Amino acid sequence: MSDSLRKPLSDQVGEKITPDSQKSSLDQAKESVTGAADRAAGAVQPDSNKSAGQKLGDSTRDGADQGKGVLGQAQEALGNAAQSVKDTVSGTGNTANKP
Known part of the structure; x- marks a missing residue:
């Protein structure tokens, strides 16, 4: 498999730096699928x-995905x-430790 079948890094960066508020629903869906x-x-x-x-x-994205996991755990x-x-x-809390 060659890089020609991959999304160019420049496209990935461009998608990340453009706020979702400036993208159409179709653009957001396309980005998600691609x-x-x-x-x-x-x-x-x-x-x-x-x-x-x-x-x-790939390594940057993998690191970001792991960061989302940590962020999600912190939010939880x-x-x-x-x-x-x-x-x-x-x-309404646990009353097991109350006198």
């Missing part, structure tokens, strides 16, 4: 067959903490 196809192609294409640009793009933890405080203040 991005998913590029991820799949990148996953099956050996690194030895990738250009330096595609290796950089903050949400749980906020709910716990809310429950405690309203008196």
Whole structure:
């Protein structure tokens, strides 16, 4: 598989720096589909067959995906903490430790 079947790195960067508010629904849908196809192609294409640009793009995207996982976990933890405080203040929290 060659880089010609991959989404160019310049397109990927351009899509990321353009705010969604400036994109049509069709553009956003197209980016989603072509991005998913590029991820799949990148996953099956050996690194030895990738250009330096595609290796950089894939590794950057992989790092961002992992960052989303960490960010999602942090958001969940903050949400749980906020709910716990809310429950405690309203008196609906766990009463197992109350006298």
